[in-house]
Amino acid sequence: MHMMLMADEKRLCKRFFHFRIAACARAHLLRRSVCAGFLTFLIAAVFCLSLFSAAPVKADDKVLRVLAWPGYADADVVNHFEARYKARVEVTLVDSDEALWAQMHAKGTPPFDVLAANTAEIQRYTEANLLAPLDLARLPNTRKQLPRFQALASIGGLTSGGKAYAIPFTYSSMGLIYDRKQVAVAPRTMRELWNPRYRGKVLDFNSAQHNFSFTALALGYPHPFQLDPTEMRTIAHKLVDLRRNLLTYYTLPEEATAFFIQHKVALMFGNYGTQQVELLRRAGADVGYVIPDEGALAWLDCWSMTRAAADPPLALAWINYMLEPDVSALLTQRQGLANTLTAPVESSDSARIVWIGPVENIQRREDLWARIVSGDRSERF
Template sequence: MTTVLRKLLPLLLALCLSPVALAGETLRVLTWPGYADPDWVQAFESRFKVSVEVTFVGSDDEMWERANSKAFDVIAANTAELQRYIDRELVVPLRLANVPNTQQQSARFRSTANIPGITRKGVPYAVPFTYSAMGIIYNRKLVPKAPASINALWDPKYRGKVLAYNGSSHNFSLAALSLGVSDPFHLSQPQFVQAENRLKQLRDSALVFYSKPEQVVELFRTKEVALVWANYGDQQVQQLEKAGADIGYVIPKEGALAWLDCWAVMRGAKNRALAEAWINFTLTPEVSAQLTARQGLANTLASGGGGGARPEDKLIWLEPVEDYPRRTQYWEHLMAGSDKAR
């Protein structure tokens, strides 16, 4: 009997989420550009006979501000941010039985207990949708063998040929990983000082600290670049390959920091079933494949996930850090040329 019910479950869910059950509703989606393309929205509206209102944001701060208005049904937030949404009770536990396409995700993403930030007391509050690992891009003409370690960014032979990212929080975590710190998001005072000194070394040896991925493409054209710490991961790989750069991409042995955007249902959702139907829809092979092809972002499905991360690669999902303002202050001092950011 159990086997029969398991086989019938997808059909029963389809009936529960049928267009008749949801007809006339309006789904309010708060998300990032590229996560709700017009043709996807149109297909969802046609399938469920509903309307979809999409609001795009450009930063985590804007996402937080809008989410607090409680005027949305479903939201896409990263794992480093989700905990405060759960703390504020802005999102509700997910009924994974209503999101059967999670069974098509790779094992890395089905094991939600191993992803910090998306569960609370063993209860899932979000479903992974897309991610990007901050690996290392290397110029095959200057670096014939893929670098194995993060510490290649500090290798004297690449002095003046490294592009690093101009970001305070991520850079302290990167420096901590290079020093062998097991938890790069919660640094003790001695670890913080060590990371600060490590970043000073990187500052003095890097060619440029970039902010946008397009800058890296231009620098590849005009400068001698050996290594890039790829804050934008697969998107940068795609851009450089399209520009004709002869590059490789690697996840170092220490692991790579990685952001993971997840769908969650807002507490104020007018129809939880409709919100869950949207999440399930975005996990179809068709939509997920288009996400990768259009945005250069890896999706979470077991087939055609795209991206540079292999199942055996170590990804370190971003978490809230011990002190955002402190990291920002110290980084700004370092970038201003101060040897001691105190």
């Protein structure tokens, strides 16, 4: 009985420790938001004043509604497009595949005209009849892309019934980022995230799909996107175990950078890959980046036009504009991401890259992930 009580106490302590860390992380974000509050107020005030001074928008003005990830549609890029095509662009940013899907299904909001999504999501959206086939003749800049990205039929999820539904835009592996000062030798496997020496010094991306997939790779499962119930249960237990090492979960790359530096994180699952490495190095962190021996997930984000597009020619003009050399180059210069027009200076080991694909049951993964993040006990899975 004494031993059982001690075991219960240990579990309670661990759980308290986990949620205490999460609370500290949320407090840190709150402090950041308070400090930024005054600046946000000033920006909002200037923006409101600009609305009064700007010329009124006419009822017949062209409007393009864009759904994208941070860094894909910066203000200067948007302004140049607006001036060239005499149109107004409204950009909505997302921080996860789940948020992207939710935005596309939000009620009471105008539909989006174009969106940026990875190949697995493109296939999902095409099957849901949310995307329109693309007229490649209206996209001449695709001829400037590297040959591997011009061969759309060879990339899973981009074509259906002989028609193209997406154009590649940018990509990155999702490897392991580590602090060189705390990790002297580059880690060889994602399994290092579970190493007890890194207790409280690990960051993980808050995503059901990717966590189950990269853990499947780490465990040696041959089909990380098509898991059977037994494999799902094993992985769920493994992800519960990972909580012992976690500082917290993150969503945006900037958020991860702040956590990494302030809390002296040792290891991080790099969902944004080289984009995060670039942000960390600019912030002064001495980090390394590796593709694990078991392979790393990799995403290829593409531009697509929705079936709800109000002005298809304008939507196609946006996709073509995104492939102009100067615009694509900004991805590399500002975000540290590869573009589809020029070969990356530091090429990844393509033999160990696993392009993400559609998963066996999205809802099942999300339900399990919600329980994992909430602190549910391992024995309940």
